[in-house]
Amino acid sequence: MSASGTPGFDEMHAPDGSVRPAYRGYQQWLCEQEDGWMRRKHLEAEDFFRRTGITFNVYGDNDAEERLIPFDMVPRIISSSEWRRLSKGIEQRVRALNAFMHDLYHRQEIIRSGRLPERLFRNNAAWLPQMVGFTPPGGVYTHITGIDLVRTGPDEFLVLEDNARTPSGVSYMLENRETMMAMFPELFSKVKVQSVSDYPNRLAKSLAACAPEGAPANPTVAVLTPGIYNSAYFEHAFLADQMGAELVEGSDLRVIDGQVQMRTTVGFKPVHVLYRRVDDEFLDPLTFNPASMLGVPGIMDVYRAGNITIANAPGTGVADDKAIYSFMPEIVEFYTGEKALLPNVDTWRCADADSLKYVLDHLAELVVKEVHGSGGYGMLIGPTSSKKEIAAFRAKLEANPANYIAQPTLALSTCPIFTKHGLAPRHVDLRPFVLCSPGGVDITPGGLTRVALKKGSLVVNSSQGGGTKDSWVLDD
Amino acid sequence: MLGRVANGIFWMYRYLERAENTARLLEAGQRMALTRGVDSATREWTSVLTTLGLRQAYEMRHDDFASAHVCDFILRSKSNPQSVLAMLEAARTSARLCRSTITAEVWEAVNEGWMTLSAMLAKPVKESTLNTVLAAVRRESTLARGATHGSMLRNEAYSFARLGTFLERADNTARILDVKYYLLLPSVSYVGTPLDTGQWENVLRSLAGNRAYRWLNSGRMDARSIADFLILDERFPRSLVFCYGVMRENLAQLALAHGSETQAHEMMRAADIQLSGKSVQDVFDRGLHEFIIDFIAGNRAIADAIAAEYRFTA
Numbered sequence: 167m168s169a170s171g172t173p174g175f176d177e178m179h180a181p182d183g184s185v186r187p188a189y190r191g192y193q194q195w196l197c198e199q200e201d202g203w204m205r206r207k208h209l210e211a212e213d214f215f216r217r218t219g220i221t222f223n224v225y226g227d228n229d230a231e232e233r234l235i236p237f238d239m240v241p242r243i244i245s246s247s248e249w250r251r252l253s254k255g256i257e258q259r260v261r262a263l264n265a266f267m268h269d270l271y272h273r274q275e276i277i278r279s280g281r282l283p284e285r286l287f288r289n290n291a292a293w294l295p296q297m298v299g300f301t302p303p304g305g306v307y308t309h310i311t312g313i314d315l316v317r318t319g320p321d322e323f324l325v326l327e328d329n330a331r332t333p334s335g336v337s338y339m340l341e342n343r344e345t346m347m348a349m350f351p352e353l354f355s356k357v358k359v360q361s362v363s364d365y366p367n368r369l370a371k372s373l374a375a376c377a378p379e380g381a382p383a384n385p386t387v388a389v390l391t392p393g394i395y396n397s398a399y400f401e402h403a404f405l406a407d408q409m410g411a412e413l414v415e416g417s418d419l420r421v422i423d424g425q426v427q428m429r430t431t432v433g434f435k436p437v438h439v440l441y442r443r444v445d446d447e448f449l450d451p452l453t454f455n456p457a458s459m460l461g462v463p464g465i466m467d468v469y470r471a472g473n474i475t476i477a478n479a480p481g482t483g484v485a486d487d488k489a490i491y492s493f494m495p496e497i498v499e500f501y502t503g504e505k506a507l508l509p510n511v512d513t514w515r516c517a518d519a520d521s522l523k524y525v526l527d528h529l530a531e532l533v534v535k536e537v538h539g540s541g542g543y544g545m546l547i548g549p550t551s552s553k554k555e556i557a558a559f560r561a562k563l564e565a566n567p568a569n570y571i572a573q574p575t576l577a578l579s580t581c582p583i584f585t586k587h588g589l590a591p592r593h594v595d596l597r598p599f600v601l602c603s604p605g606g607v608d609i610t611p612g613g614l615t616r617v618a619l620k621k622g623s624l625v626v627n628s629s630q631g632g633g634t635k636d637s638w639v640l641d642d
Numbered sequence: 643m644l645g646r647v648a649n650g651i652f653w654m655y656r657y658l659e660r661a662e663n664t665a666r667l668l669e670a671g672q673r674m675a676l677t678r679g680v681d682s683a684t685r686e687w688t689s690v691l692t693t694l695g696l697r698q699a700y701e702m703r704h705d706d707f708a709s710a711h712v713c714d715f716i717l718r719s720k721s722n723p724q725s726v727l728a729m730l731e732a733a734r735t736s737a738r739l740c741r742s743t744i745t746a747e748v749w750e751a752v753n754e755g756w757m758t759l760s761a762m763l764a765k766p767v768k769e770s771t772l773n774t775v776l777a778a779v780r781r782e783s784t785l786a787r788g789a790t791h792g793s794m795l796r797n798e799a800y801s802f803a804r805l806g807t808f809l810e811r812a813d814n815t816a817r818i819l820d821v822k823y824y825l826l827l828p829s830v831s832y833v834g835t836p837l838d839t840g841q842w843e844n845v846l847r848s849l850a851g852n853r854a855y856r857w858l859n860s861g862r863m864d865a866r867s868i869a870d871f872l873i874l875d876e877r878f879p880r881s882l883v884f885c886y887g888v889m890r891e892n893l894a895q896l897a898l899a900h901g902s903e904t905q906a907h908e909m910m911r912a913a914d915i916q917l918s919g920k921s922v923q924d925v926f927d928r929g930l931h932e933f934i935i936d937f938i939a940g941n942r943a944i945a946d947a948i949a950a951e952y953r954f955t956a
Contacts, residue, residue: 216757394735394738394739399738400741403738403741403742404741404742406742407741407742412643412644412742413647413741413742414644415646417646418644418645418646428644429644429645429646429953429956430643430644430645430953431643431644431645431648431798431896431900431952431953432900433953
């Protein structure tokens with residue numbers, strides 16, 4: 167049962183108890199395993215993760231500077247035909263996002279045509295006037311995108327969120343698979359799963375293909391991290407390591423002779439492509455936040471002179487805005503000339519008086535989110551909130567309606583997790599990772615499945631107690 | 643490679659080496675405290691604290707030299723920023739910082755060791771488990787070094803790892819020798835006379851050299867032979883000559899990779915002249931203490947030159 171009281175879609179079991187086709191191979195293998203052995207494996211997985219140092223810092227939790235992100239060893243399985251359909255929709259969406267970014271920072275046709283209200287990006291802190299009239303190398307804005315999908319039925323996949331700023335979590339996708347293969351090698355000989363392991367190579371290739379004009383054939387790619395105290399540091403180091411790229415901090419970089427250069431043991435060397443995991447605001451203290459210690463003074467001048475590629479392009483965070491999200495069906499249609507293959511979740515924009523009235527009248531049933539929020543912070547889940555919490559949220563909403571959107575509480579699909587008492591269903595979502603370069607759009611089969619570990623919970627964010635699963639796309 | 647990362651590697655291995663050396667000092671000290679009277683125990687702990695440069699800090703907080711207090715202070719006290727726990731944390735932080743330069747095997751060795759030890763050191767260590775804890779500290783350092791040897795590319799990063807390890811080790815050997823020499827030989831007239839073998843064996847023990855020394859010198863314990871062994875024996879992996887041999891090799895590797903030498907290479911050559919071709923008699927003629935004071939200063943100058951020439955921080 168989902169939180170809204172309607173029976174949810176379970177991805178493994180049909181209502182009659184039978185196992186759905188995608189899970190049959192796994193189920194067969196599972197039946198052959200002893201319970202005690204599986205329980206030992208469960209503990210082993212935790213140990214494995216702790217040893218390799220997969221940690222996820224949770225803001226505001228000082229005692230657990232590095233907390234373990236829980237891993238569940240039951241895979242989330244998608245058939246190859248489901249995936250083919252999904253990936254078409256994802257590719258369409260990412261192409262549209264990239265075209266949308268180019269338009270927003272150039273002629274703004276979509277606004278002239280009246281399809282998108284101008285106030286939406288004028289009031290958006292992620293919109294950067296410095297990007298107006300500038301085209302990034304290769305015309306690529308969204309080098310790496312994470313599209314968050316939820317499922318509500320056999321054929322119902324919906325987009326919940328677009329992450330075009332700096333989507334994280336891809337290292338978990340890779341490590342989850344490594345963990346599963348190390349723990350259950352024989353399972354992978356029984357069930358054929360599409361590989362995800364070449365993601366770092368594809369990322370390196372995709373980023374190199376976006377190098378600025380005049381860069382050498384083998385451009386220097388570096389990953390810019392805020393440093394070891396950042397919650398995603400592990401991922402930054404992991405990706406740099408896997409790509410064979412340098413992992414740099416702002417203090418390693420300096421603008422010299424119109425180029426961004428890094429301080430090596432033998433002097434300064436130019437960087438051609440910077441995969442930055444630092445927010446726009448901190449990228450360049452001369453252009454943005456002057457107090458930033460994380461960025462590189464003058465990098466925006468080098469960027470605008472076309473001498474470095476920044477991935478993702480500054481200013482793409484506009485697309486993460488949940489009010490913009492609500493226009494995605496129109497945006498996709500405007501730039502691709504096709505209907506969006508992947509639907510949005512119904513969304514009420516509280517900036518509209520009629521919508522606001524509806525939302526205020528139905529707070530107890532809805533999920534209300536801040537338009538610029540992320541990570542599951544600052545949201546209201548009506549059905550699981552107390553009267554007091556709802557009243558407090560109502561006051562915030564009435565004070566600044568344009569800061570919020572609302573969505574129905576979805577009956578998110580469930581997938582079993584391993585518990586002390588055997589398998590039990592929990593809600594899941596899916597974040598596939600999408601690469602974009604002049605060579606095209608490249609989607610790694612699968613992605614990161616996040617799972618709410620608490621019974622009935624709909625919040626899958628790792629910062630709010632969620633876990634992850636290995637996500638399989640079958641090779642059938 | 644990045645200067646900042648070279649710095650991280652260099653210090654990661656210095657901290658691991660220092661943690662290991664500190665564990666050895668404590669093991670030897672504990673043994674002394676157990677086998678001798680209260681007075682020699684106090685003397686022993688004073689010398690351990692002096693060697694580690696912690697005597698003042700310790701005396702500000704404690705009035706006695708009880709084994710439990712000394713061990714707790716050195717191993718895990720929050721009021722001691724140089725505690726073994728702090729060093730292991732610093733080593734792990736450095737390892738995190740150069741996570742994409744060290745191999746997964748090295749990272750796992752350091753990370754696992756840190757997890758085990760920070761759990762062991764979360765509470766005061768009981769006398770009954772002290773040896774287990776100290777052995778675990780040595781093991782962490784040994785595992786990291788072994789993983790380094792077995793899995794890292796022989797490139798710049800490896801050279802900085804070795805430089806950090808052996809620069810720290812040389813410093814440690816020199817300090818122990820200096821402090822013990824002062825403590826055990828109140829007057830120069832003692833040089834060459836038969837010694838309190840238990841005390842000297844302890845010096846060797848804290849440098850993991852007691853067996854090797856006995857084997858080479860068939861049990862003869864005198865200050866001259868021991869100094870000869872710890873300073874000039876090319877076969878002993880903690881002697882000053884041995885440490886400088888490894889440092890010279892690795893600086894040469896860096897020069898080869900970069901196509902040029904640095905100030906650090908020149909200083910290394912000068913230090914080599916000070917060490918090589920010396921006999922232990924030359925050292926004693928000059929004065930062992932003076933020799934070591936110069937050595938420690940020279941060692942630090944080489945570390946500074948490496949940091950400056952390879953752009954560790956600027």
